[in-house]
Amino acid sequence: MAEFISLYSGSSGNCSVVRSGGAYLLVDMGKGVRVTTGALREAGLDASDCRGILVTHEHSDHVKGLGTFLKRHPLPVYGAGPTLAALEAAGLLPAACPICLLDPDRGEEADVAGFGVRAFPTSHDVPCVGYRITTPDGKTMAIATDLGTLTPAVHAALDGCDLVALESNYDPYMLHNGPYPYYLRARIEGPRGHLSNDECSEKLLELVQGGCEKFALCHLSQENNTPPLALQTVFTTFGAGGVVPGRDCIVQTQRRSEVSPTLEF
Ligand SMILES: [Zn+2]
Numbered sequence: 001m002a003e004f005i006s007l008y009s010g011s012s013g014n015c016s017v018v019r020s021g022g023a024y025l026l027v028d029m030g031k032g033v034r035v036t037t038g039a040l041r042e043a044g045l046d047a048s049d050c051r052g053i054l055v056t057h058e059h060s061d062h063v064k065g066l067g068t069f070l071k072r073h074p075l076p077v078y079g080a081g082p083t084l085a086a087l088e089a090a091g092l093l094p095a096a097c098p099i100c101l102l103d104p105d106r107g108e109e110a111d112v113a114g115f116g117v118r119a120f121p122t123s124h125d126v127p128c129v130g131y132r133i134t135t136p137d138g139k140t141m142a143i144a145t146d147l148g149t150l151t152p153a154v155h156a157a158l159d160g161c162d163l164v165a166l167e168s169n170y171d172p173y174m175l176h177n178g179p180y181p182y183y184l185r186a187r188i189e190g191p192r193g194h195l196s197n198d199e200c201s202e203k204l205l206e207l208v209q210g211g212c213e214k215f216a217l218c219h220l221s222q223e224n225n226t227p228p229l230a231l232q233t234v235f236t237t238f239g240a241g242g243v244v245p246g247r248d249c250i251v252q253t254q255r256r257s258e259v260s261p262t263l264e265f
């Protein structure tokens with residue numbers, strides 16, 4: 001059995017756990033070390049069971065707590081070249097931490113304590129990756145946040161997974177009628193920004209029709225989205241496709257500032 005646990009998720013910080021047996025990997029760490037350590041404890045996880053940290057990109061909502069956490073727990077850090085270089089330049093990678101480069105374009109799989117880890121590129125305004133992870137017991141999941149559009153590489157990475165954690169960042173109506181200035185709106189809905197509820201839900205329908213049954217909606221915007229709205233968009237799209245959540249699959253929005261319920265896959 002494998003588990004996906006979001007410790008916190010959204011524009012104010014992202015950190016999630018992929019766990020199997022006694023060991024787990026962390027993806028990103030976008031809040032401070034005190035908050036993250038508290039969330040790990042609440043999820044019943046010991047830092048000594050973490051086998052590595054996978055970083056998606058250099059934005060602070062993904063790396064804010066990383067430097068201090070790594071000073072306390074010198075774990076291996078995985079990421080793409082430009083991201084690791086940016087973290088290094090920002091002084092977030094203590095010398096004691098093994099640095100492991102993953103090339104998102106070559107699609108090679110790294111063995112991280114029995115977890116098969118592959119990075120894939122996402123379309124964002126800085127170099128950014130998602131991860132496809134095969135757990136030691138043979139389950140597969142993918143996580144993709146911070147992507148303006150679904151590229152062929154993302155489609156391929158999400159295909160055939162047991163669980164998919166995908167960004168459902170904004171509701172287009174809220175974005176257009178909210179407080180954001182034009183340039184920020186254009187950035188969010190542009191091809192190198194974020195994924196809307198509609199784009200996410202259409203992809204989820206395709207995935208559920210392909211056999212995936214567990215979905216985590218991640219990185220919801222605080223200003224331009226609400227959990228009920230993101231969920232409703234998925235349910236409406238699924239309804240039109242004859243898919244019944246609860247019967248055919250489980251869809252869960254991930255909480256902004258709290259540990260979300262564990263999703264088994
Ligand atoms: Zn982000």
Ligand SMILES: [Zn+2]
Pocket residue numbers: 057059124146
């Ligand atoms: Zn970002």
